[in-house]
Amino acid sequence: MRLSLPLLALACLAPAALARTVRVHLDVSLGTLWSDGTPQVHSALVNGTSPGPALRFQLGDFILVNVTNSLEYANTTIHWHGLSMMLTPLVDGVPLVTQWPIAPNRWFEYGFKAEQVGTYWYHSHVGLQVMSAHGAFIIEDPDDPYADEYCQDVPLMVGDTFHRPQEKILAGLYGEPFQWIGTAKALTINGKMIGGVCNETEAAAQEVSCADRPADGPAEEQPHVIHLDYEQTARLRWIGAQALMYQTIGVMNHSMKLIAADGTYIKPMEISAVEIAGGQRYDTLLTGKSEDEVKTDGLSGCYFIRSESRWRESSAASAHLWTGLLAYPSCDIAKALSSLSAATSEKILSDAVPKFGWLTAEFEPLEGAKQEDTFPSDAEVTRRVYIDAQQIPAGPSGKGSRWANNGVVYAEESNALQNATTDTPYLIQIFKGEAEAPSYSRAMDPNQGPSGYDPVSKTWVAKAGEVIDIVIINNASATGHQVEVHPWHRHGDKHWTLASGPGIFSDAALAEARASGFKKPIARDTSVIYAGPGATINPGELLPSNSSGGWLVMRTKVQSADLGAFLLHCHIAPHSAMGMSMTWAMDVDELRTSQAMKAYSE
Template structure:
C-alpha cells in the first residue's frame, strides 16, 4: 500500500510576472507534486480541502478506475465534492492498463487551471522505442488567466454571457516567459497587491547533457489553448500518446490539446555541434496557439552545460512574440499517422465487431435572448450541469451522487433495453431518457461519432479534446464537413488501425473561428467530426458511470459533457 496526501489550498501566483490571486494550489504549489506508482501498487491518496469557501475533487486522468469507480473524482457522479475542512481518500489499484504518462487535477469548475500535477505509472515492460539509459523529463503544459476560477465560472454561466478571452500566458512546469517588461503595477493594484510582492521565477529551463537521450513526458493541462510546441534546432520522436506506445514518428513539433499526453525521445547534440552552432548552449522552446484568436504564445529554454544565456532577460528569445516560428495549423495535425506498435495488445476492434453507432451533436446554443445572451454547449440538445449531472442546463434537483443513488436503490438503474428503444422520436437509440445516460453492455463495440456543429450564436467552430473517463478508445476517423458514410469509409482508410487513447481531438474544419474573413456556417451545420470506437469489456470491469466530455474546462463548465453507463 502506498500512501500519499494532497492539501488543497489557496494562494497568489506570479507565473508570468503578474499576479493571480485566489489560485487553487496543491501542497502549496502549482503544479502540485509529481506522483509516481508502479503496477500492482494499491494507492490510498488522501485529499484535504483547505479552501475557504470552495468545494473540490481530484480526478486521476487516464487511469481506468475499473476496480474503483467511486474514486473517479467526478462531482455528483462518483462522489460528493469535498467540502471545505473535509477530506476524501481515493483508492486506486494499478494494473498494466494504467502504465504511462498522465496527470491528476481538480474536476470542479475551472480549478484545473492551477490545481494539477504529473502522475506517472511504471511497470517492468521493456519498450523497444525507449533508448536504454534515457533520462526522463516531465513537461507539464498549462495556460494562465489573470481572472480567478470563481470569476471565470461566474462569467461563463452568466446572463449576459461574459467570455474570459484567450489566456494571458502559457506555462511549462508552472513557469512562464514574462509577457512584458515585468510586473504591471496597474494589474497588481487591481488585485490589492503591488509588484514588490512578486516572486516571478522566469521561464522554465530544461537542463540537458551533451549527446544523451531524453524521454520527454509532455502533459497537456491547458484549460483552453490548443498549442504547438517545438524546440529550436531539435527534432523529437513521438513514441506514445495518452500513455499508449505507438510506431515512432519523427517531428519538429507537437500539437497538444487539454488532457492529451505525448512521450517523445529527444537526442541532444554533442559538445562540438553546440559550439559549431554558436548558440551559447541555449535553444528556445516555442509555444504557439493554434485554432484560436487572439493567440497566446510563449517561450521556455533548453539549456546545455556551461551555457551563456540568462533566461530572466529577453535576449535569449526572439523579440517578436507574435511571430509564427512553427508550421501552420493543419486539420488533424498528424493524427492519421498514429498506429500501434507491432504486437501491441491495444488493437482497435474491426468493423464487423461494431454493434451500433451513437451520434453526439455538439453545439453552442443561446438559452436566453439578447445581443450577448447566456450561452451553453449542448450535446444532443442537453447541457451538462456539474451540480446535477442528469439535469438539463441549470436545473438542480438532487443532492446525492448518482453512483450512491444507484447503490442505495434511490435511482432507477440505467436500462440497456430502455436505451435501445426510446419512447420519444427525438431521442436516438442508445440514450436512456429515464437516467439521462448513454448505455452500453459488456462485450459490445460502439462507434461514437462526435459532430462539431457551428455555434448557433456566432456560427463558427472551435477545437474540442474529448476525454473518456474509465475507458480507452480508438480514434478511427475524422473529417471535414458533414458526416456521411462515404466520408467515414474514406477517412477510416487513413486512420485504421488507430491507437488506443483516452482524449481524442475534434477539429474545427469548416467555419473555424480563426478564419479571416470569417466563414459563417448555417445553424446545425457540421464543421468537422471524429469517430471513436470503444469495446465494453466482457468481464464487467468497466461497470459504472463514466463521463465523456470536452477537456477544455471552459466548454465543460458550459455543458459539453455526457454520461455513459456500462453494465452487464
C-alpha cells in the same frame, strides 16, 4: 509513506519489480499565481504549488491518496485522468456522480491499483479548479521498450494563464449576458514562461500590487530548464494541462522522436514540434547534440523552447512565447535570459497555418509492445451513436450560453461548487435504489429520442459485450455560426480514434478518411475533433447553425470490468463547465450487485 517527487526524475533508474502499497497526501488550497509576472489570485493549488507534485508509481502498486480540502470557498475532488478505474469506478473523482465532493476542511482517501503504464495526470474536477490544481501522474513500465535509450525522464505540464480569479471567470460563463474567458494571457510549461512583466492595471483589478510579487517568482528569472548533457537522451512527457489553448511546442534546433500518446506506445515518428490539446499526453525522446555540434550552432549551449497557439485567435502576448530552456553544460542561463527578446533567432515552428488533424491519422501501435486491448474490427461493431455538439443561447433572456449534446446540457450539480455535501452521488443512489437506474431498453426505444440515451436517468447507456462507434458532430454555434477545436476525453476505459474529418459526416466521408489514414487506430483517452469549414480562426467564414465543421468517430469496447458511470466531455475547461459533457452508464445491470459498490456504500 508520503510521496513528493521532483519534476526531474533520477537518471537511468529501473523500477523495482515488487508491488507496494504507496501512500500520498495532497492538499488543495488557495494561492496567488505569478506565472507570467501578473498575478492570478484565488487559484487552486496542490501542496502549495501549480503544478502540484509529480507522482511516480510502479505497475501493480496499490495507491492510497489522501486529499485534504483547504479551500475556503468551494468543494473539490481529484480525477485521475486517463486511468480506467476498472472495478473502482467510485474513485474516478467526479462530484456527485462517483463521489461526494470534499468539503472545506475535510478529506477523502482514494484507493486504486496501478494497472496501466504511461503518462497520466491528476486534476480537480470541480468548477474551473483544473486550471491550476493539477500535476503529473506517471506509472513506470517494467518492460519499457525505450528504457535503454534515455537517462532522464521529464514531465512537462503544458499550461495557459488568465489574469482573473477562477470563480469570477466561472460566474461570467454562467452569467446573463454571457462573458467569455477570453484568450490566454500567456502560455506556460510547468507553470513558467520567459519574459513575463507584471501588468499593474490587471493586478489592481484583483486587489493586488505588482510589488507583492515574490522576489523568486516563476516569471522571467526562473523558466523551466531542462539540463541535458552532450549526446544524452531525455524522455519528455508533454501533458496537456491547459484550460483552453491548443498549442504547438518545439525546441530550437532540435527534432524529437514521438513514442507514445495518452499512455499508448506508438510506432515512432520524427517530429519537429509536438501539437497538444487539453487532456492529451505525448511522450517524445530528445537526443542531445555533441559538444562540437553545440559549438557550431553558436548559441552557447542554450536552446529556447517555444510555444505557439493554434486553432484560436490569440492575443499578441500569447501567440508566440518562449516557455522554457534546454541547457547544455556550456549554457550560461542568466546571460541567455538577459539577452533574449521576442525577436531572438528565427521562428522555430514552421506551420503558421494549422494542419487539420496534425499527424493523428498516421499513428499506429508499436509493434511488439503490450497493448491494453486489441482494436475491435468493423464486424464487431454492434451499433452507432450520434452526438450533435453545439453552443446554444441559454437563460430567460437568451443572452446566456451553454454547450448541448443532442440538445441536452450537462449541469454539474450546484452543490459540487458550494459547501453543502448533502446530496448523494449518483452511483450510490443507484446501488441503494434511491434513483431511477439507467435503463438499456428505455435508451434503445426509438420513441424516446436519440438511440442510446435514457431521458429518465439522463444517461447514455451501454452494456457489456457491446462495441459502439460514437460519432461526435462539431456543429456550428447557434449564435456565432462558427466551430472550434474540441478535445474529447472519455473517463473509464480507453477508446480508439477510428477517424476524423472536416465538414459534414457521412459514411462516404468516413470511408474517405479511413482510406487515406487511420490504418491501425491506437487506444487513447482524449481525441480531438478539429475545425474545418467555419473555423473561428477564419472570422469571415460562417456556417448555418444546422451545419458542421468537422466530425470524430470514437470506437469503444464495453467490458464487464468497465461497470460504472463515466463522463465523456470536452476538455476545454470553460466548455466542460458550460455543459459540454455527458454521463455514460456502463454495464448498468451489474451496478447494484457489484461488490465494489457494496463495499464503498458500507
